[in-house]
Amino acid sequence: MIITSMMKYIFMAAKRDKLVLSLFLMMIIGSCLSVFLGSAAVIEKQQFVVVFSAGVLRVISVLGLILFVTFYMRRSFDSKEIDYLLSRPVSRGSFVISHILAFMVMGVATALLAGVSLYIISYASFGAGHLLWIASLVVELVIMANVAFFFAMVLTSASSSALACVAFYALARIMGQILGILDANIGFSEIEAVNYLMRFIGMVIPRFDLLGQTSWLIYGFEGHADILFMGVQLMSMTLLLAAASFLDLSRRQF
Amino acid sequence: MLFRNENIARGLFLCALLLNMAVLFSVQGKKTSWANVPPVPSEQSAPFAALGDPQFAYRNFGIMIQNFGDTGGRTTSLNDYDTEKLGAWFRFMNVLDPHSNFIPFLAAYYFGGAENATNMAPITDYLEYIGSTTENEKWRWLAQAVFIARYKEKDLDKALLLANKLASMYEDGMPAWTKQMPAFVTMAAGDKKAAFGIMAGILAGDTSTMDPAEVNFMKLYICEEILDESQARDYPLCLTAKH
Numbered sequence: 496m497i498i499t500s501m502m503k504y505i506f507m508a509a510k511r512d513k514l515v516l517s518l519f520l521m522m523i524i525g526s527c528l529s530v531f532l533g534s535a536a537v538i539e540k541q542q543f544v545v546v547f548s549a550g551v552l553r554v555i556s557v558l559g560l561i562l563f564v565t566f567y568m569r570r571s572f573d574s575k576e577i578d579y580l581l582s583r584p585v586s587r588g589s590f591v592i593s594h595i596l597a598f599m600v601m602g603v604a605t606a607l608l609a610g611v612s613l614y615i616i617s618y619a620s621f622g623a624g625h626l627l628w629i630a631s632l633v634v635e636l637v638i639m640a641n642v643a644f645f646f647a648m649v650l651t652s653a654s655s656s657a658l659a660c661v662a663f664y665a666l667a668r669i670m671g672q673i674l675g676i677l678d679a680n681i682g683f684s685e686i687e688a689v690n691y692l693m694r695f696i697g698m699v700i701p702r703f704d705l706l707g708q709t710s711w712l713i714y715g716f717e718g719h720a721d722i723l724f725m726g727v728q729l730m731s732m733t734l735l736l737a738a739a740s741f742l743d744l745s746r747r748q749f
Numbered sequence: 750m751l752f753r754n755e756n757i758a759r760g761l762f763l764c765a766l767l768l769n770m771a772v773l774f775s776v777q778g779k780k781t782s783w784a785n786v787p788p789v790p791s792e793q794s795a796p797f798a799a800l801g802d803p804q805f806a807y808r809n810f811g812i813m814i815q816n817f818g819d820t821g822g823r824t825t826s827l828n829d830y831d832t833e834k835l836g837a838w839f840r841f842m843n844v845l846d847p848h849s850n851f852i853p854f855l856a857a858y859y860f861g862g863a864e865n866a867t868n869m870a871p872i873t874d875y876l877e878y879i880g881s882t883t884e885n886e887k888w889r890w891l892a893q894a895v896f897i898a899r900y901k902e903k904d905l906d907k908a909l910l911l912a913n914k915l916a917s918m919y920e921d922g923m924p925a926w927t928k929q930m931p932a933f934v935t936m937a938a939g940d941k942k943a944a945f946g947i948m949a950g951i952l953a954g955d956t957s958t959m960d961p962a963e964v965n966f967m968k969l970y971i972c973e974e975i976l977d978e979s980q981a982r983d984y985p986l987c988l989t990a991k992h
Contacts, residue, residue, distance in 0.1 A: 533808075537815060537859065539851045543808050550805040668800035676793050704801030713804065714848060 497585055501593030502600070508567050509601060518559045518605060522612045525551035530616070545617045546709040549628060552609040553707055556636055557664055560605055561643045564598060565656040568647030591741045594644055595733065602636035617712065624711035627722070631706035634729045638701055639664055641736040648743045663700070670697055671704035701732050783818050783825070786834035789841045796845070807845035814838055815855055827863035835860055836871025843879065850887075853879045857893040861901065869902045877911055883918070888927065891915045895930055905938040925951075925963035929970075936974065945975045952986070 509515070526548050533544030571577050581590065610629035614621050642663055646656040674697050677690055706725060790798070799806035814835075818825030835856075842852045853876065861872050873894045880891025892915055899908035912930035919928040926933075932947035948971050956964050972987035981987040 532812065535815075536808075536812060536851065538854050539849060542849070542851075543812070546804055546808040550799070550802060554800075665800060668802070669797050671801055672793060672796050679793065704796075707802065708804060709802055709808075710804035710846070 497589050498593040498596065501580075501585065501590065502597040505567075505594065505597035506600075509563060512563060512567065514559065514563045514601075515604075515608070518555065518608060521555045521559065522552055522609060525555050526612050526616060541617070541620070542713050545613070545620070545712050548616045549613060549707075549709045549712055552612055553632060553635070556605045556609050556632065557639050558661070560598075560601060560636055560640045561657055561660040561664070563601075564640055564643035565647045565660060566653045568644060569651075569653035569656065587744050588741060591737055591744060595641055595737045595740075598640035598644055599637045599733070602638075602640045603633050606633040606636050613712075620712075622715070624713075624715040627716065628707060628709070628711050630722075631708075631725055634725045635703055635706050637729060638703075638732045638736075641733055641740075645736045645740045645743075648740050664703070666696075667701045667703040669704065670700050670702055673697065699735075701728055780821060780823060783823060785829070786817060786831045786838065789834065789837040792841065792844045795841070803845045807842060807849065810838075810842060810845070811849075811851050811855075814842070814852070815859070827860060828865045828867075830860060830863075832860070832868045832871045836875050839872075839875040840878065847882075848884070850885075853887075853890045853893075857890060857897070861893065861897045863901070869897055873898050873902065873907070873911070877914070881914070881918075888915060888918050888923065891918070892927065892930065895934065899934060899937060905934060909934045909938070921958045925959050925967070929967065932970070932975075941975050945971060948975065 529547035529551050530544050533542075533547050534540055536543040577590075581587065606629055609632060610625075613625060613629070617625065639660065643656065643660045646659045646663075647653070650656045650659060673693055677693060702724075705721065795810075796803045796806050799809055817835075818830065839852050839856050856872050856875055856879075861869070861876070863869070876890045876894035876897070880888050880894060891911060895908050895911045895915060898904050898911055902908075909931060912934045915930050916928050928951055929948065932944040932951075935941075935943040935947065948967050952964070952967055952971075968986055968989075972981045972984065976984060976987065
């Protein structure tokens with residue numbers, strides 16, 4: 496009951512911040528720009544439009560969620576809303592769980608919004624590859640919303656939290672390339688310790704490069720999509736971030 | 750202290766605005782320079798630019814290649830491109846997406862359309878490379894390589910090599926001209942005997958899967974293009990060839 500009320504409270508904050516409207520407008524502008532850019536190609540115009548749109552929609556969705564979560568959380572800390580909430584019969588555990596669940600719902604809703612935009616752009620070729628792309632975007636957004644929640648808890652500034660999230664996201668998207676370079680023995684760095692460090696980082700940073708591949712929108716699965724991996728990564732990362740956020744909150748003195 | 754007097758602040762604002770306008774006006778005619786085709790990124794690092802999404806990287810780089818040297822009101826003659834670097838870009842793009850026909854199209858019909866380019870070899874080499882795969886009628890790019898080698902590079906030896914490669918890829922369903930291509934090139938080189946040998950060889954083989962129009966075309970080509978009138982009169986096939 497408390498968790499549901501808390502979730503409603505967070506959705507009201509999203510409504511107050513005009514998150515959906517802002518995302519919707521940004522997605523329309525991004526899609527229009529993609530159509531304009533893709534139409535400039537001499538052939539395969541539709542493929543260009545779909546790929547550009549999907550790439551832009553993904554980035555807009557991720558940035559929108561990161562900015563909302565980090566600024567909402569920091570504002571809640573600064574305005575003592577959290578102190579007030581925790582003075583009520585709301586345990587720290589239910590506080591974290593309700594936020595994690597609310598951000599999950601927002602991640603799903605944002606991915607569906609992006610999916611609808613993608614459908615409008617490519618309804619003629621809409622198929623299983625598109626559905627898989629939307630599903631992987633759900634995974635990506637839910638994880639990133641929870642990453643933003645964690646950073647907003649740990650860092651004291653909304654700007655630095657948002658920047659940390661963007662850096663985390665960029666690293667997660669290119670982690671596969673970094674590991675590929677390490678595996679090819681090209682050497683990421685001349686200092687061996689850095690290579691080991693990158694391998695260690697690769698064990699705690701999610702593999703977003705295996706999600707949201709725009710090639711699925713044109714050529715279908717091609718055997719690269721691992722749906723089981725998506726689900727496992729979603730659960731394991733959410734669990735890790737929830738535990739880390741709870742640990743941080745439990746050590747706080749209000 | 751200075752901004753306490755509003756008039757001084759306004760005057761300063763106006764001066765600053767005019768100064769900015771003057772500075773920016775002085776550079777309005779300046780354009781960033783374009784030092785020809787840029788170096789190719791490494792295969793490993795390229796997807797970094799598109800956050801680990803090779804297809805997104807392919808489409809981004811694709812638009813960039815299409816517009817090389819033609820941005821911001823600048824136009825560049827097709828003859829002035831560094832084709833060595835273009836060839837490297839084309840091969841690099843094939844790593845990001847081996848299925849798309851966008852880059853082969855640019856190579857064949859856009860960059861391959863240069864009238865006086867000094868070095869078309871990287872483009873024909875790339876088209877040969879792409880056209881050697883059996884996927885989705887990619888052999889058409891090999892045919893385009895033959896065309897460029899023959900008419901743009903004017904290198905008939907190379908055109909014949911490519912044409913032979915194309916002919917060796919022939920299978921049912923492909924147009925007969927892919928098999929006939931070596932004959933066309935040898936005719937262009939003036940070697941009628943070789944051209945005759947190729948065409949007669951095709952006709953002597955199994956033509957049951959070919960369109961009758963293709964078979965008739967080969968007969969006419971032998972009788973009207975390769976053989977002269979007197980030779981045609983003595984060649985039995987020409988007596989039955991339909992005109």
